[in-house]
Amino acid sequence: MAKKPGANAAAPAAFQFRRLAAGGVLVTNDFGGRAFISDRDFLMYSSGRLPASGKAYDALAAGGFVRDRLDFETLAGKWRSRNDSVFYGTGLHIFVLTLRCNHKCAYCQSSVTGERAAGADMPLSVARKSVDLAFQSPRKAITIEFQGGEPLANWDVLREIVKYARTKEKRTGKKLTLAMVSNFSLMDEAKAAFLLENEVSLCTSLDGPESLHNKNRTWSGGNSHRETARWLKYFNSRHDSQHDLKYRVFRPGALLTVSRLTLGHAREVVDEYAARGLEEIFLRPLAPIGYAKKRWQEIGYSPEEFLEFYEKALRYILLKNRRGVKIREKFAQMLLTKILKSEDSGYLDMRCPCGAAIGQLAYNYNGDVYTCDEARMVGWSGDDIFKAGTVGDKYEDIIAAAATKTVCAASSLESQPFCHRCAYKPYCGVCPVVNYEAQNSLWGQMPSNHRCGTLKGLFDLLFGLLRDGDSRAVLETWVNAGAKR
Numbered sequence: 001m002a003k004k005p006g007a008n009a010a011a012p013a014a015f016q017f018r019r020l021a022a023g024g025v026l027v028t029n030d031f032g033g034r035a036f037i038s039d040r041d042f043l044m045y046s047s048g049r050l051p052a053s054g055k056a057y058d059a060l061a062a063g064g065f066v067r068d069r070l071d072f073e074t075l076a077g078k079w080r081s082r083n084d085s086v087f088y089g090t091g092l093h094i095f096v097l098t099l100r101c102n103h104k105c106a107y108c109q110s111s112v113t114g115e116r117a118a119g120a121d122m123p124l125s126v127a128r129k130s131v132d133l134a135f136q137s138p139r140k141a142i143t144i145e146f147q148g149g150e151p152l153a154n155w156d157v158l159r160e161i162v163k164y165a166r167t168k169e170k171r172t173g174k175k176l177t178l179a180m181v182s183n184f185s186l187m188d189e190a191k192a193a194f195l196l197e198n199e200v201s202l203c204t205s206l207d208g209p210e211s212l213h214n215k216n217r218t219w220s221g222g223n224s225h226r227e228t229a230r231w232l233k234y235f236n237s238r239h240d241s242q243h244d245l246k247y248r249v250f251r252p253g254a255l256l257t258v259s260r261l262t263l264g265h266a267r268e269v270v271d272e273y274a275a276r277g278l279e280e281i282f283l284r285p286l287a288p289i290g291y292a293k294k295r296w297q298e299i300g301y302s303p304e305e306f307l308e309f310y311e312k313a314l315r316y317i318l319l320k321n322r323r324g325v326k327i328r329e330k331f332a333q334m335l336l337t338k339i340l341k342s343e344d345s346g347y348l349d350m351r352c353p354c355g356a357a358i359g360q361l362a363y364n365y366n367g368d369v370y371t372c373d374e375a376r377m378v379g380w381s382g383d384d385i386f387k388a389g390t391v392g393d394k395y396e397d398i399i400a401a402a403a404t405k406t407v408c409a410a411s412s413l414e415s416q417p418f419c420h421r422c423a424y425k426p427y428c429g430v431c432p433v434v435n436y437e438a439q440n441s442l443w444g445q446m447p448s449n450h451r452c453g454t455l456k457g458l459f460d461l462l463f464g465l466l467r468d469g470d471s472r473a474v475l476e477t478w479v480n481a482g483a484k485r
């Protein structure tokens, strides 16, 4: 039993802790407060014997760790700002316009069919109903993101539905952001002009330099890297002159999926992004779901292998920043937004509960609605556990569906036996889809959970860097440059 704190000692409030590899202890609490203290101070604090004065005491009092110094109003405000997404309704609506794709990527998680497959496109009637459903969300600002397969393969429906959604935006007064994730291989000047005129923001995949990209992203019809680079340059050039920016679209972005092939090329992928003037690089680990799960032995890796790659890349990015190159790593940026600013970064996978259904919905080509796009991929393999309804349903019914309630409950960290006491809980998120696919349980088993192992390593690295003044200064600039989605 814990001893009663002495008269002049700090009475501990609720906390979680983690011993750091470089020495010392990180203490956190559910309000997102954090403090680094020495092993000795931690021993004193946790046993109620830390004197109520001095550096360690001040750090703990400021973070909300001393029982009689709790400022509930400020602490509750921080909690709310980190979790405010739960109050507003679904913001991101992913439309799978087709399952068809002309690429055959090594890791593709999108459950695609061949380029000429029949019956794999979203009909216009389903697309319209999808827009109607998305607009039922109580959120004042929504995003519709076109994905696939390759969304440009269903161009006629894409064009019509962009017009329909823009008309609906005017009628309802909601703010609508349109976005598309494309490999650009089917892009041409006429399509590009239409997308810019209608303010559709664009994102593509860029997996590194040409040889690496083309190994990961196989396209029998041409050179995938060359087309990606060509259109990135094209769309970027519509942005470069900030003074007469004609289109209200985000600067085109690119995503990188780390496969086993990427692991030995940390510096090269960073150099590729920097050379193309991309200010953000998102080093996304592969998730063992969909097609990637089947090929895991060939393209997957352990958390340790990923973390070795990630640390090399991150330190190189920090070095580039110190040399004046503007480039940020998106994963770190989003985690640090929660850690340093106590704000939701918009990263749905790291919310609690996660963004499934209450943050995003995935509208399949055939009108089925899933709690998120990864959940749709599970549906593709014949298991509809995450199906929340169809596009004919009301938004209220989708939100009240069993699948929605289940993913919300399963992604609440408080109900996870290991997360519940983890020092990284205030900043972390669990994924019921990955748990289900990798461990046959929505709740997962964190000690052997691949995703948890990766996240713990990422947090260890980031908290380690935050103790080093030079790195911290750079990382703070990234957080300030971040914008909510």
Ligand code: SF4
Pocket: 348, 349, 350, 354, 355, 356, 357, 371, 372, 373, 374, 375, 407, 411, 429, 430, 431, 432, 433, 434
């Ligand atoms: S279920 Fe997983 S992939 Fe889907 S939103 Fe939640 S964390 Fe993200």
Ligand code: SF4
Pocket: 413, 416, 418, 419, 420, 422, 423, 424, 425, 428, 429, 430, 446, 451, 452, 453, 455, 456
């Ligand atoms: S998933 Fe892992 S790192 Fe995240 S809170 Fe749970 S135990 Fe901690």
